[in-house]
Amino acid sequence: MRAPLAFAQCLDTKIAYRDEGSPTGRPVVFAHALGFDHSIWDALIPLLPQKLRLIRFDLRGHGASSTPPAPYSMGSLVRDAENLLDQLAVRDCVFVGSALGGMVAQGLAVKRLDQIRALVLANTGTKLGTKETWAKVIEETKDKGLGARAQVDLARNFSAAFGRTSAIALWADLLGNQREEGFLGCAAAIAGTDFYTTTASLRLPSLVVACANDAITPADMVRELAELIPAARFHLIRKSGHLPMIEQPLALADALTGFLGAIGHI
């Protein structure tokens, strides 16, 4: 069973998290993608070595975390994570970020090398979309509400094969019930972010994960991220859309566990 939800007050924002596995184990921290919440890691967590300390949280405006008025800066998302890890006395963690969560990972790794010893960047980049595409998404969402956006995102986030399974209902429910303020806030944070220069300066062990059926961050784009970070490993997961922790949790768990072993985290 999942650990109960806990909360940490991070400046103006209350961040919800679950702290699982072994309390004295080496920490692994998970950050989710735009529009989702920490539950995307539900299937993955039990497949990882339970001697690890496994911490996952909801980004501001998402899940059970609080929702300050939009827009947000990427800096404020990074600060939430930094603040949470300080409160949980986490140092030298492996930070696993999916899409938007992977941007937070890149930002935090530059800022707090004492908190992060290795990165896992799944289905992400130094820059996602363009200012113009995000401006359009934000405008349309304000105009028509999140309902239509949720339908588009549901189709884009998952492979066609996964979309035909009954498991899709859970994620339709999640996307359909997002908070508009949180979505708009985080969309603005992504729109304003380009980590190319700072991420190129990173010198810590990194695993970059891409998926063959990812319509949001295609594998070729994600491979560029791996080539940017010296000595980063690149791992391609087949038969998965944008969120391999949901569609192929076993394959992701294998890749992640292999990486944790290779860097001496387990």
Added chain:
Amino acid sequence: MPPILLVHGSCHGAWCWRDTLPYLEGATAIDLPGHGQDHTPIAQITLDLYVEAILDAITRPTVLVGHSMAGYPITAAALRAPDKIARLVYVCAYVPLAGLSLVDMRRAGPRQPLLDAIDTSADRQSFSFRTDKVAEKLYHDCLPETVAYAQAHLGSQAIKPQRTAIENVDMSIPKRYVICEDDRAIPPEYQVTMSQGWADIRHLASSHSPFFSQPQALAKAIL
């Protein structure tokens, strides 16, 4: 003895307390706006409106009983008018956490048993229970004629109040939780989590609908 006010959950109305009221002397059941005999249009229904309906129904310190979704409006009512509330009783109900809406609370739960039992309206402003699913999800331990009675009365549920968070939930009003151990709508283990640390907890071996499956035992757990 303070008076008792019974507040129904999603898609229900005062009608759901039919079998329980005879065991609760001096108790009243109300329809929240848009439920039962109240025909407030869906678009106008808010958590605030629910709270007003509750406070309008009480004049002196009252035991407020909330089933399921009603954990939200009874909490909000108690926060607004603490002097009018003698006790809060949560019957397999949501206990609001600060800053979280009912939808957030549901999503934060360990399982989502109702996902396949709900139809959302085309305008996404309301939902209703699927008629082929209610018996197993809500009333599996109820008599067939009771299920038929419920089916005939179930209505649609405005979504807006369920997307509204309560920012501050600090209060000093006595509260009790009634855990329904065979609940197939709100996971019983989640009811345990939501009432963790409470001094006053009762247990019923019931589905999500103890007002039908064991009205006498429920009345005893409320009194």
